[in-house]
Amino acid sequence: MEVVNARSALLSNFEVFEFLREQENDHKARQKTAQRIKKEEEASGISVAKHVSAVEIAENVRTIQFEAIQHLSADYQPTRRQTETGITKLVKDLANYDLTKAEKLQIVNLAPTRPVELYVIVEELEDRVSDMEVILDMVASSLSTEPVPPTNGFSKLLPSESDSAGVLYPEDNDVHMVDEANGLEFDDTGEGVGVEGDLDKEDD
Amino acid sequence: MFNLAVLKDTVAIHPSNFGIPPEQALIAELNKKYANRILHDVGLCISVFDLSEVGEGKVRYGDGFLWYKTVFRIIIFRPFKSEVILGKIKNSEDGSIRVTLGFFDDIYIPEEWLPQPCCFDPNQTEYFWIPDCELTMRHEMLETPIADRTYFEKGDVVRLRVEGDEFTDDEPGPPKAQDGVAIVPPPPRQAPYSIVASMAESGLGPVSWWLGAEDNAMEEN
Known part of the structure:
Protein backbone atom coordinates (compact mmCIF):
# COMPACT_ATOMS: atom_id res chain seq x y z
CA MET A 1 0.00 0.00 0.00
CA GLU A 2 1.25 3.43 -0.85
CA VAL A 3 -0.36 6.78 -0.26
CA VAL A 4 -0.06 8.82 -3.43
CA ASN A 5 -2.01 11.81 -2.19
CA ALA A 6 -3.65 11.93 1.23
CA ARG A 7 -5.92 14.82 0.31
CA SER A 8 -6.50 15.15 -3.39
CA ALA A 9 -9.94 16.78 -3.22
CA LEU A 10 -12.53 17.79 -0.67
CA LEU A 11 -15.96 16.23 -0.70
CA SER A 12 -19.12 17.75 0.67
CA ASN A 13 -21.31 15.78 3.05
CA PHE A 14 -23.98 15.64 0.37
CA GLU A 15 -21.65 13.99 -2.12
CA VAL A 16 -20.61 11.34 0.39
CA PHE A 17 -24.21 10.77 1.41
CA GLU A 18 -25.27 10.38 -2.20
CA PHE A 19 -22.43 8.01 -2.94
CA LEU A 20 -23.10 5.78 0.04
CA ARG A 21 -26.82 5.67 -0.57
CA GLU A 22 -26.26 4.84 -4.20
CA GLN A 23 -24.01 2.01 -3.10
CA GLU A 24 -26.53 0.75 -0.58
CA ASN A 25 -29.39 0.75 -3.07
CA ASP A 26 -27.14 -1.03 -5.50
CA HIS A 27 -26.33 -3.73 -2.97
CA LYS A 28 -29.97 -4.16 -2.12
CA ALA A 29 -30.97 -4.46 -5.75
CA ARG A 30 -28.25 -6.99 -6.40
CA GLN A 31 -29.18 -9.00 -3.34
CA LYS A 32 -32.77 -9.12 -4.50
CA THR A 33 -31.75 -10.26 -7.95
CA ALA A 34 -29.54 -12.95 -6.48
CA GLN A 35 -32.34 -14.15 -4.27
CA ARG A 36 -34.81 -14.21 -7.11
CA ILE A 37 -32.46 -16.17 -9.31
CA LYS A 38 -31.78 -18.59 -6.52
CA LYS A 39 -35.48 -19.15 -6.04
CA GLU A 40 -36.04 -19.71 -9.72
CA GLU A 41 -33.23 -22.19 -9.79
CA GLU A 42 -34.53 -24.03 -6.81
CA ALA A 43 -37.92 -24.23 -8.46
CA SER A 44 -36.45 -25.62 -11.65
CA GLY A 45 -34.34 -28.09 -9.71
CA ILE A 46 -30.89 -26.87 -10.72
CA SER A 47 -28.51 -26.09 -7.90
CA VAL A 48 -25.64 -23.70 -8.35
CA ALA A 49 -23.10 -23.48 -5.54
CA LYS A 50 -22.16 -19.84 -5.87
CA HIS A 51 -23.66 -17.24 -8.05
CA VAL A 52 -21.60 -15.02 -10.28
CA SER A 53 -23.53 -11.85 -9.53
CA ALA A 54 -23.18 -12.29 -5.77
CA VAL A 55 -20.41 -9.90 -4.76
CA GLU A 56 -19.73 -10.52 -1.12
CA ILE A 57 -20.11 -7.45 1.07
CA ALA A 58 -17.76 -7.58 4.02
CA GLU A 59 -19.00 -6.78 7.50
CA ASN A 60 -16.81 -3.70 7.94
CA VAL A 61 -18.13 -2.20 4.71
CA ARG A 62 -21.73 -2.62 5.81
CA THR A 63 -20.98 -1.13 9.23
CA ILE A 64 -19.34 2.06 8.07
CA GLN A 65 -21.87 2.49 5.29
CA PHE A 66 -24.80 2.16 7.65
CA GLU A 67 -23.36 4.38 10.36
CA ALA A 68 -22.22 7.10 8.01
CA ILE A 69 -25.60 7.20 6.26
CA GLN A 70 -27.28 7.41 9.63
CA HIS A 71 -25.10 10.32 10.71
CA LEU A 72 -25.54 12.21 7.47
CA SER A 73 -29.31 11.70 7.30
CA ALA A 74 -29.97 12.68 10.93
CA ASP A 75 -32.62 15.30 11.61
CA TYR A 76 -30.09 17.89 12.67
CA GLN A 77 -28.17 17.66 9.41
CA PRO A 78 -29.32 19.58 6.34
CA THR A 79 -28.08 16.84 3.99
CA ARG A 80 -31.45 15.24 3.39
CA ARG A 81 -33.00 18.51 2.32
CA GLN A 82 -30.24 19.27 -0.17
CA THR A 83 -30.32 18.68 -3.88
CA GLU A 84 -27.61 18.60 -6.47
CA THR A 85 -29.00 21.58 -8.38
CA GLY A 86 -29.53 23.55 -5.17
CA ILE A 87 -25.92 23.13 -4.09
CA THR A 88 -24.53 23.90 -7.54
CA LYS A 89 -26.48 27.14 -7.58
CA LEU A 90 -25.43 27.99 -4.03
CA VAL A 91 -21.75 27.51 -4.82
CA LYS A 92 -22.07 29.66 -7.94
CA ASP A 93 -23.77 32.40 -5.95
CA LEU A 94 -21.14 32.24 -3.23
CA ALA A 95 -18.42 32.76 -5.81
CA ASN A 96 -19.29 36.48 -5.77
CA TYR A 97 -18.09 36.73 -2.20
CA ASP A 98 -14.54 36.72 -1.00
CA LEU A 99 -14.80 33.44 0.88
CA THR A 100 -12.17 30.73 1.13
CA LYS A 101 -12.80 27.29 -0.25
CA ALA A 102 -13.04 25.81 3.23
CA GLU A 103 -15.63 28.37 4.24
CA LYS A 104 -17.74 27.67 1.19
CA LEU A 105 -17.52 23.94 1.85
CA GLN A 106 -18.73 24.44 5.39
CA ILE A 107 -21.58 26.65 4.26
CA VAL A 108 -22.65 23.82 1.96
CA ASN A 109 -22.20 21.17 4.66
CA LEU A 110 -23.89 22.98 7.51
CA ALA A 111 -26.34 25.12 5.54
CA PRO A 112 -26.48 27.97 8.08
CA THR A 113 -29.83 29.72 8.15
CA ARG A 114 -29.18 31.80 11.26
CA PRO A 115 -26.62 34.58 11.65
CA VAL A 116 -25.00 32.90 14.64
CA GLU A 117 -24.31 29.79 12.57
CA LEU A 118 -22.63 31.83 9.89
CA TYR A 119 -20.48 33.69 12.42
CA VAL A 120 -18.93 30.40 13.48
CA ILE A 121 -18.04 29.40 9.94
CA VAL A 122 -16.72 32.65 8.48
CA GLU A 123 -13.94 34.43 10.32
CA GLU A 124 -14.35 38.16 10.79
CA LEU A 125 -17.69 37.96 9.07
CA GLU A 126 -18.71 41.57 9.58
CA ASP A 127 -15.55 43.01 8.04
CA ARG A 128 -15.55 40.74 5.05
CA VAL A 129 -19.20 40.34 4.17
CA SER A 130 -21.56 43.28 4.16
CA ASP A 131 -24.81 41.57 3.23
CA MET A 132 -24.91 38.58 5.51
CA GLU A 133 -28.67 38.25 5.17
CA VAL A 134 -28.33 37.64 1.45
CA ILE A 135 -26.07 34.65 2.07
CA LEU A 136 -28.51 33.23 4.59
CA ASP A 137 -31.34 33.65 2.09
CA MET A 138 -29.28 31.97 -0.58
CA VAL A 139 -28.68 29.01 1.71
CA ALA A 140 -32.34 28.82 2.67
CA SER A 141 -33.44 28.81 -0.95
CA SER A 142 -30.98 26.02 -1.79
CA LEU A 143 -32.73 23.69 0.64
CA SER A 144 -35.91 21.95 -0.32
CA THR A 145 -38.61 22.18 2.31
CA GLU A 146 -39.52 18.53 2.05
CA PRO A 147 -36.86 16.10 3.14
CA VAL A 148 -36.08 13.63 0.40
CA PRO A 149 -37.54 10.20 1.19
CA PRO A 150 -34.95 8.15 3.05
CA THR A 151 -34.48 5.15 0.78
CA ASN A 152 -35.49 3.58 -2.51
CA GLY A 153 -36.34 5.38 -5.64
CA PHE A 154 -34.11 8.28 -4.72
CA SER A 155 -31.41 7.30 -7.16
CA LYS A 156 -33.97 7.40 -9.94
CA LEU A 157 -34.35 11.15 -9.43
CA LEU A 158 -30.76 11.64 -10.45
CA PRO A 159 -30.22 10.01 -13.81
CA SER A 160 -26.42 10.26 -13.92
CA GLU A 161 -24.92 9.44 -10.58
CA SER A 162 -21.31 9.83 -11.60
CA ASP A 163 -21.81 13.49 -12.51
CA SER A 164 -22.71 14.45 -8.97
CA ALA A 165 -19.10 13.95 -7.97
CA GLY A 166 -17.43 16.73 -9.81
CA VAL A 167 -19.90 19.54 -10.16
CA LEU A 168 -19.71 21.12 -6.75
CA TYR A 169 -16.26 22.64 -6.76
CA PRO A 170 -15.47 23.27 -10.34
CA GLU A 171 -13.04 26.08 -9.59
CA ASP A 172 -10.14 24.15 -8.12
CA ASN A 173 -8.44 20.82 -8.20
CA ASP A 174 -11.49 18.97 -9.34
CA VAL A 175 -10.79 19.42 -12.99
CA HIS A 176 -9.32 15.97 -13.22
CA MET A 177 -12.09 14.69 -11.07
CA VAL A 178 -14.74 15.60 -13.59
CA ASP A 179 -12.74 14.04 -16.37
CA GLU A 180 -12.26 10.86 -14.50
CA ALA A 181 -15.79 10.66 -13.36
CA ASN A 182 -16.95 10.84 -16.93
CA GLY A 183 -14.19 8.72 -18.38
CA LEU A 184 -14.19 5.86 -15.94
CA GLU A 185 -17.85 5.57 -15.40
CA PHE A 186 -18.52 2.31 -13.63
CA ASP A 187 -22.17 1.82 -14.12
CA ASP A 188 -22.73 -0.89 -11.59
CA THR A 189 -26.44 -1.11 -12.13
CA GLY A 190 -25.97 -1.58 -15.83
CA GLU A 191 -23.63 -4.47 -15.31
CA GLY A 192 -25.89 -6.03 -12.75
CA VAL A 193 -28.75 -5.88 -15.18
CA GLY A 194 -26.57 -7.34 -17.88
CA VAL A 195 -25.67 -10.35 -15.79
CA GLU A 196 -29.24 -10.82 -14.84
CA GLY A 197 -30.36 -10.73 -18.46
CA ASP A 198 -27.75 -13.27 -19.51
CA LEU A 199 -28.80 -15.62 -16.79
CA ASP A 200 -32.41 -15.35 -17.74
CA LYS A 201 -31.51 -16.41 -21.24
CA GLU A 202 -29.66 -19.38 -19.89
CA ASP A 203 -32.61 -20.38 -17.83
CA ASP A 204 -34.83 -20.29 -20.88
CA MET B 1 -15.28 16.42 6.92
CA PHE B 2 -14.59 14.19 3.98
CA ASN B 3 -11.95 14.17 1.32
CA LEU B 4 -10.55 11.91 -1.35
CA ALA B 5 -7.18 10.21 -1.01
CA VAL B 6 -5.32 8.55 -3.85
CA LEU B 7 -3.82 5.21 -2.87
CA LYS B 8 -1.85 2.56 -4.68
CA ASP B 9 -2.11 -1.11 -3.83
CA THR B 10 -1.86 -4.60 -5.25
CA VAL B 11 -5.04 -6.63 -4.96
CA ALA B 12 -5.51 -10.39 -5.23
CA ILE B 13 -8.78 -11.73 -6.63
CA HIS B 14 -9.78 -15.22 -5.62
CA PRO B 15 -10.68 -17.55 -8.50
CA SER B 16 -14.21 -17.96 -7.16
CA ASN B 17 -14.74 -14.28 -8.01
CA PHE B 18 -13.56 -14.53 -11.61
CA GLY B 19 -17.18 -14.54 -12.77
CA ILE B 20 -17.73 -11.01 -11.46
CA PRO B 21 -16.68 -8.05 -13.63
CA PRO B 22 -13.11 -7.27 -12.47
CA GLU B 23 -13.75 -3.68 -11.38
CA GLN B 24 -16.59 -4.81 -9.13
CA ALA B 25 -14.48 -7.56 -7.63
CA LEU B 26 -11.58 -5.14 -7.11
CA ILE B 27 -13.73 -2.53 -5.40
CA ALA B 28 -15.27 -5.19 -3.15
CA GLU B 29 -11.83 -6.49 -2.27
CA LEU B 30 -10.42 -3.01 -1.59
CA ASN B 31 -13.42 -2.10 0.54
CA LYS B 32 -12.93 -5.25 2.55
CA LYS B 33 -9.38 -4.20 3.25
CA TYR B 34 -9.86 -0.47 3.89
CA ALA B 35 -13.44 0.41 4.85
CA ASN B 36 -13.84 1.47 8.48
CA ARG B 37 -10.11 1.37 9.09
CA ILE B 38 -7.70 4.13 10.05
CA LEU B 39 -4.75 4.90 7.80
CA HIS B 40 -1.95 6.57 9.68
CA ASP B 41 -1.71 10.28 8.87
CA VAL B 42 -4.48 9.90 6.31
CA GLY B 43 -7.70 9.38 8.26
CA LEU B 44 -10.64 7.02 8.56
CA CYS B 45 -11.43 5.20 5.33
CA ILE B 46 -15.11 5.21 4.43
CA SER B 47 -15.40 3.56 1.05
CA VAL B 48 -13.60 3.25 -2.28
CA PHE B 49 -14.75 6.08 -4.52
CA ASP B 50 -13.47 4.82 -7.86
CA LEU B 51 -10.56 3.10 -9.56
CA SER B 52 -8.15 5.35 -11.43
CA GLU B 53 -5.72 2.84 -12.90
CA VAL B 54 -5.80 -0.92 -12.99
CA GLY B 55 -3.01 -3.02 -14.45
CA ILE B 75 -13.36 8.57 0.66
CA ILE B 76 -11.58 9.57 3.85
CA PHE B 77 -13.03 11.10 6.99
CA ARG B 78 -10.61 13.69 8.29
CA SER B 92 -18.57 12.91 29.94
CA GLU B 93 -15.84 12.27 32.41
CA ASP B 94 -13.79 14.49 34.67
CA GLY B 95 -11.51 16.28 32.24
CA SER B 96 -13.30 15.98 28.94
CA ILE B 97 -16.53 15.42 27.06
CA ARG B 98 -16.57 12.72 24.40
CA VAL B 99 -18.52 13.31 21.21
CA THR B 100 -19.64 10.75 18.66
CA LEU B 101 -20.56 11.02 14.99
CA GLY B 102 -22.00 7.51 14.88
CA PHE B 103 -19.31 6.13 12.62
CA PHE B 104 -16.50 7.80 14.56
CA ASP B 105 -16.46 8.48 18.28
CA ASP B 106 -12.97 9.50 19.33
CA ILE B 107 -13.68 13.22 19.49
CA TYR B 108 -12.78 14.82 22.80
CA ILE B 109 -13.48 18.27 24.15
CA PRO B 110 -11.09 19.01 27.01
CA GLU B 111 -12.34 21.06 29.93
CA GLU B 112 -10.41 24.17 28.91
CA TRP B 113 -12.27 24.29 25.60
CA LEU B 114 -15.71 24.26 27.14
CA PRO B 115 -17.60 27.51 27.63
CA GLN B 116 -16.33 29.05 30.88
CA PRO B 117 -17.12 28.92 33.74
CA CYS B 118 -17.96 25.24 33.66
CA CYS B 119 -17.60 22.42 36.09
CA PHE B 120 -17.89 18.66 36.24
CA ASP B 121 -20.72 17.35 38.40
CA PRO B 122 -19.64 13.95 39.72
CA ASN B 123 -23.18 13.05 40.79
CA GLN B 124 -24.63 13.43 37.33
CA THR B 125 -21.31 12.64 35.59
CA GLU B 126 -21.98 15.55 33.30
CA TYR B 127 -20.44 18.95 32.81
CA PHE B 128 -22.50 22.04 33.42
CA TRP B 129 -22.11 25.66 32.50
CA ILE B 130 -23.30 28.63 34.54
CA PRO B 131 -24.08 31.67 32.41
CA ASP B 132 -23.05 35.06 33.82
CA CYS B 133 -21.22 33.73 36.81
CA GLU B 134 -18.05 34.97 38.49
CA LEU B 135 -17.20 31.81 40.38
CA THR B 136 -14.03 30.00 39.47
CA MET B 137 -13.48 27.48 42.26
CA ARG B 138 -14.93 24.06 41.70
CA HIS B 139 -16.43 23.61 45.18
CA GLU B 140 -18.13 27.01 44.95
CA MET B 141 -19.67 26.10 41.62
CA LEU B 142 -20.90 22.76 42.91
CA GLU B 143 -22.85 24.63 45.57
CA THR B 144 -24.85 26.70 43.12
CA PRO B 145 -28.54 25.92 42.81
CA ILE B 146 -29.20 23.30 40.16
CA ALA B 147 -31.73 25.55 38.44
CA ASP B 148 -28.92 27.96 37.44
CA ARG B 149 -26.87 25.30 35.74
CA THR B 150 -27.02 24.34 32.11
CA TYR B 151 -25.90 20.77 31.64
CA PHE B 152 -24.16 19.24 28.67
CA GLU B 153 -26.43 16.25 28.54
CA LYS B 154 -25.68 12.91 26.99
CA GLY B 155 -27.22 12.72 23.52
CA ASP B 156 -27.26 16.49 23.00
CA VAL B 157 -26.48 17.58 19.46
CA VAL B 158 -23.47 19.88 19.64
CA ARG B 159 -21.64 22.07 17.19
CA LEU B 160 -17.88 22.01 17.62
CA ARG B 161 -14.73 23.31 16.05
CA VAL B 162 -11.92 20.89 15.29
CA GLU B 163 -8.74 22.11 16.97
CA GLY B 164 -6.41 19.29 16.10
CA ASP B 165 -6.07 15.58 15.52
CA GLU B 166 -3.60 12.92 16.47
CA PHE B 167 -2.63 9.52 15.14
CA THR B 168 -1.18 6.95 17.48
CA ASP B 169 0.51 3.85 16.25
CA ASP B 170 -0.57 1.12 18.62
CA GLU B 171 1.55 -1.62 17.11
CA PRO B 172 3.87 -3.13 19.68
CA GLY B 173 7.44 -2.97 18.47
CA PRO B 174 9.67 -6.05 18.30
CA PRO B 175 10.29 -7.60 21.73
CA LYS B 176 13.40 -6.30 23.41
CA ALA B 177 16.03 -8.67 24.73
CA GLN B 178 16.26 -7.21 28.23
CA ASP B 179 12.53 -7.68 28.77
CA GLY B 180 13.13 -11.40 29.02
CA VAL B 181 10.00 -13.35 29.75
CA ALA B 182 8.64 -10.89 32.29
CA ILE B 183 4.98 -10.34 31.64
CA VAL B 184 4.38 -6.65 31.20
CA PRO B 185 0.75 -5.57 31.45
CA PRO B 186 -0.20 -4.10 28.10
CA PRO B 187 -0.64 -0.32 28.21
CA PRO B 188 -4.25 0.85 27.92
CA ARG B 189 -5.38 0.81 24.33
CA GLN B 190 -5.31 4.18 22.68
CA ALA B 191 -7.50 5.22 19.84
CA PRO B 192 -5.47 5.15 16.62
CA TYR B 193 -7.04 8.41 15.51
CA SER B 194 -8.53 10.99 17.83
CA ILE B 195 -9.77 14.53 17.34
CA VAL B 196 -9.63 17.37 19.84
CA ALA B 197 -12.38 19.93 19.45
CA SER B 198 -13.63 23.09 21.10
CA MET B 199 -17.00 24.48 22.17
CA ALA B 200 -15.64 27.66 23.75
CA GLU B 201 -16.98 30.18 21.28
CA SER B 202 -20.35 31.77 20.76
CA GLY B 203 -22.31 29.68 18.29
CA LEU B 204 -20.67 26.44 19.38
CA GLY B 205 -22.00 23.99 21.94
CA PRO B 206 -25.45 22.39 22.09
CA VAL B 207 -27.42 23.40 19.01
CA SER B 208 -30.60 23.81 21.05
CA TRP B 209 -29.02 26.69 23.00
CA TRP B 210 -28.76 28.77 19.89
CA LEU B 211 -32.21 28.12 18.53
CA GLY B 212 -33.93 30.24 21.15
CA ALA B 213 -31.10 32.46 22.29
CA GLU B 214 -30.24 33.88 18.93
CA ASP B 215 -31.09 37.50 19.69
CA ASN B 216 -28.91 37.47 22.79
CA ALA B 217 -26.04 36.11 20.79
CA MET B 218 -26.36 38.92 18.32
CA GLU B 219 -26.13 41.49 21.09
CA GLU B 220 -23.00 39.85 22.48
CA ASN B 221 -21.35 40.06 19.14
Missing part, protein backbone atom coordinates in the same frame (compact mmCIF):
# COMPACT_ATOMS: atom_id res chain seq x y z
CA GLU B 56 -3.49 -6.37 -16.07
CA GLY B 57 -4.29 -9.23 -13.69
CA LYS B 58 -1.31 -11.52 -13.31
CA VAL B 59 -1.05 -15.03 -11.94
CA ARG B 60 1.90 -15.73 -9.68
CA TYR B 61 3.55 -19.04 -9.11
CA GLY B 62 2.03 -20.75 -6.09
CA ASP B 63 -1.56 -19.62 -6.01
CA GLY B 64 -4.42 -19.22 -8.42
CA PHE B 65 -5.16 -15.62 -7.57
CA LEU B 66 -5.18 -12.85 -10.13
CA TRP B 67 -3.01 -9.99 -8.86
CA TYR B 68 -3.91 -6.49 -9.99
CA LYS B 69 -1.85 -3.36 -9.47
CA THR B 70 -4.35 -0.59 -8.84
CA VAL B 71 -4.46 3.13 -8.16
CA PHE B 72 -7.75 4.13 -6.63
CA ARG B 73 -9.47 6.97 -4.84
CA ILE B 74 -11.05 6.43 -1.47
CA PRO B 79 -12.01 17.07 9.22
CA PHE B 80 -9.51 19.87 8.68
CA LYS B 81 -8.36 22.11 11.48
CA SER B 82 -10.91 24.80 12.41
CA GLU B 83 -13.71 22.99 10.58
CA VAL B 84 -17.10 23.18 12.27
CA ILE B 85 -18.96 19.87 12.57
CA LEU B 86 -22.06 18.51 14.28
CA GLY B 87 -21.99 15.58 16.68
CA LYS B 88 -23.69 14.07 19.68
CA ILE B 89 -22.41 13.89 23.23
CA LYS B 90 -21.49 10.28 23.95
CA ASN B 91 -20.41 10.62 27.56
